[in-house]
Amino acid sequence: MKYEVRFSGTGGQGIIRCAVLLAEAALYDGYFAAQSQVYGPESRGGSSQGEVVIKDTPIYYPKVKVPDVLLCLSQEAYNKYAPDIAADGLLICDSDFVQPDGREGETVRVCRLPMLEVARDELKNELSANVLALGVLVGLTDVVSDAAVHKALANNFNSKLLPLNLQAYQRGFQMARGQADK
Amino acid sequence: MKYEVRFSGTGGQGIIRCAVLLAEAALYDGYFAAQSQVYGPESRGGSSQGEVVIKDTPIYYPKVKVPDVLLCLSQEAYNKYAPDIAADGLLICDSDFVQPDGREGETVRVCRLPMLEVARDELKNELSANVLALGVLVGLTDVVSDAAVHKALANNFNSKLLPLNLQAYQRGFQMARGQADK
Numbered sequence: 001m002k003y004e005v006r007f008s009g010t011g012g013q014g015i016i017r018c019a020v021l022l023a024e025a026a027l028y029d030g031y032f033a034a035q036s037q038v039y040g041p042e043s044r045g046g047s048s049q050g051e052v053v054i055k056d057t058p059i060y061y062p063k064v065k066v067p068d069v070l071l072c073l074s075q076e077a078y079n080k081y082a083p084d085i086a087a088d089g090l091l092i093c094d095s096d097f098v099q100p101d102g103r104e105g106e107t108v109r110v111c112r113l114p115m116l117e118v119a120r121d122e123l124k125n126e127l128s129a130n131v132l133a134l135g136v137l138v139g140l141t142d143v144v145s146d147a148a149v150h151k152a153l154a155n156n157f158n159s160k161l162l163p164l165n166l167q168a169y170q171r172g173f174q175m176a177r178g179q180a181d182k
Numbered sequence: 183m184k185y186e187v188r189f190s191g192t193g194g195q196g197i198i199r200c201a202v203l204l205a206e207a208a209l210y211d212g213y214f215a216a217q218s219q220v221y222g223p224e225s226r227g228g229s230s231q232g233e234v235v236i237k238d239t240p241i242y243y244p245k246v247k248v249p250d251v252l253l254c255l256s257q258e259a260y261n262k263y264a265p266d267i268a269a270d271g272l273l274i275c276d277s278d279f280v281q282p283d284g285r286e287g288e289t290v291r292v293c294r295l296p297m298l299e300v301a302r303d304e305l306k307n308e309l310s311a312n313v314l315a316l317g318v319l320v321g322l323t324d325v326v327s328d329a330a331v332h333k334a335l336a337n338n339f340n341s342k343l344l345p346l347n348l349q350a351y352q353r354g355f356q357m358a359r360g361q362a363d364k
Binding site for chain 2: 011012016020023024026027028030032033034035036037038039040041043044058059062063127155158
């Protein structure tokens with residue numbers, strides 16, 4: 001088993017934290033995981049990306065080659081990374097901020113949800129969009145267990161920030177399941 | 183130019199955040215940087231490590247092979263990673279929680295400082311030890327500029343947590359410079 005995920009968006013959206021959370025959750029589920037990001041001059045433009053590789057055997061090469069799942073919270077991130085998705089992969093993008101133009105390929109499953117809007121208007125905290133997006137990803141893929149994500153959240157947020165982030169995760173999870181039912 | 187850093191300690195010490203901050207600071211200084219961590223069954227025991235590679239050219243392999251600098255905030259981390267340090271490398275370890283036994287090699291420079299104690303007793307927040315340790319590292323090595331670290335801190339902490347973390351960074355920087363003067 002090998003599962004590759006890339007999170008992408010703009011700086012300040014908590015993209016790397018989101019990747020760290022998924023990698024930690026995978027660990028709690030008994031998998032091996034690698035999490036990485038490479039920073040270059042293009043990052044200074046404000047784009048941000050983080051990668052996670054999940055395997056059931058030790059990982060010697062920690063980079064994502066062909067993502068099974070790509071999350072895009074900005075158009076720039078979509079434009080850059082969408083062509084790399086696996087043919088049977090999943091693209092999750094913000095429905096307000098990303099307009100897919102087909103470059104991900106016809107066989108890729110596309111899920112568009114207003115993640116930034118729900119975080120801002122419903123949860124009253126735009127910074128929780130990253131954890132909401134993680135909930136969407138887990139709700140659609142089941143790549144890690146709900147219990148493992150809860151443990152990772154508890155390990156990464158202090159008691160003051162934890163309730164908001166649990167709520168954001170659960171809201172994202174619900175949005176994904178609602179989507180799947182349609 | 184290539185510079186490899188490994189941060190290590192126990193879970194909950196903010197080791198990964200510390201590595202992310204250094205990588206971001208390197209970016210602001212105009213370098214390329216890669217930041218990664220691999221999670222396996224041993225991570226479940228409570229140990230934590232994060233890696234940073236800094237170069238002045240693009241990075242295609244993001245893993246640390248022979249660290250120029252190793253930070254250890256726990257004995258377990260020291261025991262595991264100390265033998266890997268470069269012969270002319272630098273070992274930074276907590277003077278209360280790590281007892282070096284020479285396995286880092288005779289040519290390695292060793293800096294022992296009570297980082298966890300100062301964070302707990304002086305800054306009244308043990309969770310700031312990671313950023314204090316980053317200050318020690320930068321104070322000893324100048325691998326990134328002070329301005330770049332400030333920018334990375336501002337980008338990673340909200341306005342409520344930023345003052346404490348700036349203070350922790352500066353305290354660590356001072357401790358390193360005091361050490362260097364002795």
